[in-house]
Amino acid sequence: MMGTVDEHREKVRGLVTPLPVASEALLGCHGLCLDQDVTATVPVPAFDCSAMDGFAVRRTDLAEMPCTLPVDGEVPAGAAPLSPAPGHAVRIMTGARLPDGCDVVIPVEHTDARPGAGPVPPQVTITRFDGRGHIRTAGEDVRIGDTVLKAGTRLSATHLAAAAATGLVRLPVRRRPLVAVVTTGDELSAPGVQLGSAQIPDSNSVLVAGLLQELGAEVSGVHHAGDETASLDAQLAALSPTPDLVVTTGGVSVGSHDVVQAWAATSPSAHVELGHVAMQPGRPQGWGHVDIAGKRVPIICLPGNPVAVHVGLHLFVRAALDELAGAPDSRRFLCCVAGTEFPARAGITRMVDVVLDGTIALPAPGGHGSHRIGTLHQCDGLAIITAPVARGDQIQVLLTR
Ligand SMILES: Nc1nc2c(c(=O)[nH]1)N[C@H]1C(S)=C(S)[C@@H](COP(=O)(O)OP(=O)(O)OC[C@H]3O[C@@H](n4cnc5c(N)ncnc54)[C@H](O)[C@@H]3O)O[C@H]1N2
Numbered sequence: 001m002m003g004t005v006d007e008h009r010e011k012v013r014g015l016v017t018p019l020p021v022a023s024e025a026l027l028g029c030h031g032l033c034l035d036q037d038v039t040a041t042v043p044v045p046a047f048d049c050s051a052m053d054g055f056a057v058r059r060t061d062l063a064e065m066p067c068t069l070p071v072d073g074e075v076p077a078g079a080a081p082l083s084p085a086p087g088h089a090v091r092i093m094t095g096a097r098l099p100d101g102c103d104v105v106i107p108v109e110h111t112d113a114r115p116g117a118g119p120v121p122p123q124v125t126i127t128r129f130d131g132r133g134h135i136r137t138a139g140e141d142v143r144i145g146d147t148v149l150k151a152g153t154r155l156s157a158t159h160l161a162a163a164a165a166t167g168l169v170r171l172p173v174r175r176r177p178l179v180a181v182v183t184t185g186d187e188l189s190a191p192g193v194q195l196g197s198a199q200i201p202d203s204n205s206v207l208v209a210g211l212l213q214e215l216g217a218e219v220s221g222v223h224h225a226g227d228e229t230a231s232l233d234a235q236l237a238a239l240s241p242t243p244d245l246v247v248t249t250g251g252v253s254v255g256s257h258d259v260v261q262a263w264a265a266t267s268p269s270a271h272v273e274l275g276h277v278a279m280q281p282g283r284p285q286g287w288g289h290v291d292i293a294g295k296r297v298p299i300i301c302l303p304g305n306p307v308a309v310h311v312g313l314h315l316f317v318r319a320a321l322d323e324l325a326g327a328p329d330s331r332r333f334l335c336c337v338a339g340t341e342f343p344a345r346a347g348i349t350r351m352v353d354v355v356l357d358g359t360i361a362l363p364a365p366g367g368h369g370s371h372r373i374g375t376l377h378q379c380d381g382l383a384i385i386t387a388p389v390a391r392g393d394q395i396q397v398l399l400t401r
């Protein structure tokens with residue numbers, strides 16, 4: 001009996017357990033998962049400040065237009081604030097702390113002053129006041145004590161910028177998982193090596209390594225084994241440092257040279273099950289553990305077809321990485337409108353590469369087929385087809401970028 005996609009995701013998730021938590025400097029946190037809620041120690045904005053380059057004044061001094069006020073000096077961003085006398089102005093720059101007593105900033109364009117660099121004028125004539133203060137109030141975006149980021153968040157650049165802006169320096173995160181990649185097959189040639197007449201470039205190595213990094217993992221190495229079990233055994237045994245997870249591609253089917261199949265059946269270090277998931281592409285899958293340097297290391301064995309590898313990474317490897325990070329399911333789905341009909345296959349979940357035009361899902365321009373790696377990059381997601389879909393029907397799309 002074939003397992004479903006969700007059943008297989010659970011099996012793969014169950015291979016691993018969350019990694020330890022450590023306090024990490026912000027620059028090292030990209031792609032990692034936050035372990036606890038964190039709260040702001042600095043508000044955003046940090047203080048009342050100007051949103052414009054111009055002149056800080058008191059609203060009560062603007063009853064008549066135009067009006068001319070003496071200028072008491074200048075506050076660039078980063079400078080200590082001044083305290084102008086009532087009826088006076090201060091030249092101020094965007095982001096500078098608002099001088100005491102001032103409650104309006106007049107943009108320089110609404111004065112007779114020359115924009116840009118130059119000496120502070122002794123006085124300024126304000127030619128226009130539209131009622132707007134052009135002031136950013138302390139804490140209007142985030143207040144001290146507000147929860148900035150929630151536990152389980154996969155940290156992106158904007159998350160880390162929020163942490164930095166609110167005064168956080170280090171974050172409690174799960175350690176970055178170390179993942180080794182092993183591609184298999186005698187037909188594969190490393191990048192830059194002259195291709196033999198029946199050889200193809202190894203594209204799975206860069207596909208797996210790249211996507212692992214996009215998903216927040218560190219790739220400990222990319223290795224290649226030929227079609228002999230001894231070659232695969234040797235590559236796995238040599239993995240150092242010992243990774244948290246191994247991902248292999250190829251050799252899981254029923255061919256006479258399918259090395260992962262043979263290795264799983266014969267190698268004492270292999271504790272791997274091979275089976276079928278009711279999906280297409282990516283039907284044959286392997287999962288289990290491999291003994292490396294006295295440690296039992298989780299291993300996911302994806303099939304060789306590159307489009308099946310892509311699907312397997314998003315569905316299964318991602319599930320393991322989420323669990324290692326102690327995070328919930330990180331996949332993102334979009335409810336889309338089918339731009340064409342998508343036939344179904346009884347008892348099988350079809351994962352169909354689609355291009356999104358807004359929320360309209362169109363089939364991959366290169367057509368479908370689990371070998372079509374040359375045009376896969378044009379696609380935005382995988383439509384999940386479990387029943388026949390007519391044009392205009394709603395479908396769920398798993399976003400892949
Ligand atoms: N008689 C059957 N044949 C096949 C079945 C089946 O049920 N019965 N299943 C098909 C399906 S579905 C898949 S998926 C593949 C999976 O096969 P393997 O995991 O054994 O993969 P390979 O045979 O090693 O390779 C398949 C295909 O992918 C190319 N490949 C492999 N590795 C790479 C790489 N690193 N970079 C680029 N391309 C790679 C390889 O050259 C093959 O063309 O089995 C079907 N057959």
Ligand code: MOO
Pocket residue numbers: 279280281282283284303305307308370
């Ligand atoms: O399941 Mo295989 O991936 O169709 O090519």
